[in-house]
Amino acid sequence: MKPAPFDYVRPASLSEVLALLAKHKDDCKILAGGQSLVPAMNFRLARPAVLIDINDIRELDYIRSDDSGLTIGALTRHAAFHRSVVAGPLGAMLSKVASNIAHYPIRQRGTFAGSLAHADPASEWCLVATTLDAAIVAKSTRGERTIAIGDFFNGTFSTDLEADELLTEIRLPALGQGWRTGFYEFSRRAGDFALGMALAALRFEAGIVREARLGVGGVSDRAIRLRKLEARLVGGAASPQMIDTIAHEAWASVSPIGDIHATPEYRRDLVATAVRRALAEAAA
Amino acid sequence: MASKINIDLAVNGTSHAVSIEPRRTLADVLRDDCGLTGTHIGCEHGVCGACTVLVDDKPVRSCLMFGVQAEGKAIRTVEGLANGDTLHPLQQAFWENHGLQCGFCTPGFLMLSAGVLEQNPDMSDDEIRDVLSSNLCRCTGYQNIVKAVQIAARELRARPRV
Ligand SMILES: Cc1cc2nc3c(=O)[nH]c(=O)nc-3n(C[C@H](O)[C@H](O)[C@H](O)COP(=O)(O)OP(=O)(O)OC[C@H]3O[C@@H](n4cnc5c(N)ncnc54)[C@H](O)[C@@H]3O)c2cc1C
Ligand code: FES
Ligand code: FES
8 A cells, every 4th residue: 555666756847747758758657636646556556667746837727718618727626616617507517517526635636637637437527528529738749739539538547648748738618608507426425436427518599409418427438428319409498308218318328337336237227317317407 | 766855844833854755645754754643544545534634724635645745835734733732623522522433533534624614614514514525434423523513613603713
């Protein structure tokens, strides 16, 4: 239960971080909130030779909002979302989702970007990013690139980030006029990882759904967006009958994993329930 | 590789000069190098909360931070909670309401509650209950911990704020 030895560096600027990443590549790891990495190091599941602590890089600690959406810097902690960070449905939804991530002290340190880089399939932020079609910005000494969320996750704990790249920011599209959201998560105890969860965002015009986003998490190797079901919601009124149908189809469309926490059948039932409740909240 | 690093840690207002390997968690450094064994270590992976301390006024898991990361920060542990022989209202309330049995989890619950109540003195009873779900206790069944913190919160609210 004690980490293996490593060299520790705490650079003061982004360019130093990138230079260190370029130098050490696979031998190093970025230390952000440490709320996933340090447990893994304590268990010696992770044994980086060099740890690059980014907690002093103030230029990565920001949330900016404009008409196109929200830009979240890599040092933004989960706790930054306790209060709504932007007026309207997006801020309220992020705040509700954040309260489901781990516990208060863990949210003081854990970061939004660290959650995405860590790529736990049961991560709430991974579900949000997937469902809302986030864009991920990665930087290295080679330059900067933007990764569509659909290309970002390779599976459990695996992303498209190269060994020398730093995830610097996440861009979430705005949810303006007419958007309504719903989120439902089931876990055995408060603060535990989700056994199943769903996020829905619907844009209504005169009672009719014009755009829909629907995603589920905690059920397979990454969060999944249910695009076919989104298309079925558009043009309707998201009535209780329609929501039941969509929940059933979500049940039919997933093939969850089983582990010590829940059987595949149980998780599948949770998907139906989570989708129903998330949609009902968005349609209420 | 990984030679020791010399840093000063500010714990409860006192500076501690320590020479530590980077891999040592803040919890271990507090206990072994600063001699402050009030901070307990249970699980070492962030689940139990026995190691909770305040870093720049925020409650954090000291088993999930390295000691070297606390350089330049104000650390507060359970040893700094009482004012001389006068117990902190939280400590008094835990005592009076049987908020502890074996006491292993108590430093963590005290520092968690102290930090959260300083940030948000007006927390409702439900919010307090939610925050207390952060930490584990294997003895009390939690009811008396929740009760003690709710009572201390009222007591702290009634005090003139400085
Ligand atoms: C008891 C407990 C319960 C938890 N429950 C939940 C939960 O319910 N839901 C949930 O989502 N999470 C949960 N977590 C995990 C927590 O949210 C972490 O904060 C998060 O997974 C990782 O963020 P971090 O900033 O702590 O990253 P770190 O632990 O510092 O890093 C995680 C990984 O990402 C890499 N990394 C971090 N930042 C970057 C970056 N900017 N660029 C490139 N790579 C980077 C690191 O190198 C490392 O490999 C829990 C943790 C604990 C201890
Ligand atoms: S010892 Fe730190 S949370 Fe259990
Ligand atoms: S009093 Fe024994 S663990 Fe809480």
